[in-house]
Amino acid sequence: MKYAKNILETIGNTPMVKLNKLTEDIDALVLAKVETFNPGNSVKDRMAVKMIEDAEADGRLKPGGTIIEGTSGNTGMGLALGAIVKGYKLICVISDKQSKEKMDILRAVGARVVVCPTDVEPTDPRSYYSVSKRLAEETPNSWYVNQYDNMSNTAAHYEQTGPEIWEQTEGKITHFVVGVGTGGTISGVAKFLKEKNPNIKIWGIDTYGSVFKKYHETGVFDENEIYSYITEGIGEDILPKNVDFSLIDGFTKVTDKDAAVYTRRLALEEGIFVGNSAGAAIKGLLQLKDEFKPDDVVVVLFHDSGSRYVGKMFNDDWMRERGFLDEEITKAEDLIKDHSDKPLVIVRTEELVSHAIDRLRKYKISQIPVIDTNGFVGSIDETDLFRSYVEDKDIADKPIREIMGKPYPVVKANTSIEEISKLINKDNQAVLVDLGNGKHHIITKHDIISSIK
Incomplete structure (x- = not known):
């Protein structure tokens, strides 16, 4: 009989899948190493178990101990599988930009999840780097994994992922493309492949x-490049020890929008339901198409499963709120369809x-139309209201008619965006859209700006 003695023995030997539609314009064979086939649905299963086993071997992790790690979710899942099989407790520290699905999955496999703010410096005591270290210091019989600087991370991919790719391509691989976060995957695979063939790119x-691309090209760690981004699983505001820049031939950067759009396209056009970093990886590969020749074999690695992004990249409302859906917006009704x-x-x-002040505050809006029995007769704008308050502190108890501005122009639902844009200026901050049957909706400068792609 053939069976695995436990779930950890099913890690690895993930399939290589030829990409077809998305890579039609690339004159090379493009193969995807689909790591979602691991039991924890990500490439991180490999290094999570390797880090646990190495820590057990040298005594850092003792029987009945608690594993503590800062994670974007996937490493936590791999650690959870190891913890369950080997009898450890697990605390995962995660940033609040990670999807709810990732947090729920970690809790489902027994991890205690601590959520920290994303938009803080790594050295800030609230950051998930700092909180992880503090919890490790405070928790008896605990082991802080530190996947960023734990070299077992790279070793796992040198021992497993690299050899698999070499064998599956029969040594014909010419390029390896992958998103870089902790750096273990790219460095471990690169080390193995370049030992086999130094010409592999x-x-x-x-x-x-993130700081990686500029640092690789200039050696400068530029803090001005660091700012909050949406893409999950790649990029960093630190330089992890696992990123061996000497093994990397180059970087290309991918926008949040492109990463999200191509994540969806992989599902729709290739039938490969994978995560956010996979969208970034395939878009980055397309940006590099001039690097490839007809006889080349290009391998791109897809880190994790799309199931962890159902509430984000695979949700139309989430995509629309961030301007990531390429919907044609030409008329007034297009601007307001999500909240009409x-x-x-x-x-x-x-x-x-x-x-009026109460309503501005309650609904978090800046403009309000004013009506009487005849219809729309004026408008209230928060800027004008503030100016009036500075001049007269008793203004709050006066009737609206004494301070209201001109009524907003009223347009039909099929009025073009160009015409609406002309109506919105420093003297007029909004327009009203007549939806028929006595219903109206408001369009502001913010709506116009949000429609710009």
Whole structure:
């Protein structure tokens, strides 16, 4: 009989799949190493178990101990599988930009999950780097994994992933393309492949807001390049020891939007349901197409499963809120379709200014139309309201009609964006859209800006 003695024995030997539609314009054979076939659905299973086993071997991890790690979710899943099989407790420290699915999955496999803010410096005591270290110091019989600087990370891919790729391509691989986060995958695979054939080119995929590309090209760690980004699993605001820049031939950067769009395209056009970093990897590969020749064999690694991004990249509302959906917006009705069902917030001429202030605050809006029994007769704008308050502190108890501005222009639902843009200026901050049946909706400068791709 053939069976695995436990779930850890099913890690590795993931399939290589030829890409077809998305790579039609590339004159080379493009193969995807699909790591979602690992039991924890990501490439991180490999290094998680390797790090546990190495820590057991040298005594850093003792029986009944607690494993502690800062993770974007996937390493945590791999560690959880190891912890379950080997009898350890697990605390995962995760940043709040990671998908809810990742957090729920970690809890489902027994991990305690601690969530930290994303947009803080690595040295900030609230960062997930700092919180991980603190918990390790405070927790008896614990082991802090530190996947960024733990060289067992790279070793796992040197021992497993690299040899698999070499064998599956019969040594014909010419290029390896992969997203870079902790650096273990790219460095371990690169070390193995370049020992086999020094001419193999290694390309890292980076994201905007990360320091890798510039540091590789100039040796400068530029803190001005560091800012918050959406793409998960790649890029860093630190230089992990696992990133061996000497083994990497070059980097290309991919935007958050392109990473999200190509994540969806992989599912729709290739039938490969993978995660956010895979979208970045395939878009980065397409950006590098001039590097490839007809006889080349290009391998791109897809880190994890699309199931961890169902509430994000695979959710139309999430994509639309960030301007990532390439929908054609040409008319007034296109601008308001996502919220046209919501009632229009208004104030009446005889209400007090304090009522308008309350509504601006409650609904987090900046403009309100004013009505009376005849219809729309004026408008309230937060900037004008603030100016009036500076001049007269008693303004809150005055009726709206005494301070309201001109009524907003009213346009039809099929009015073009160009015409609406002309109506919005420093003297007029919004327009009203007539939806028929007495219903109206408001379009502001913010709506126009949000529609720009």
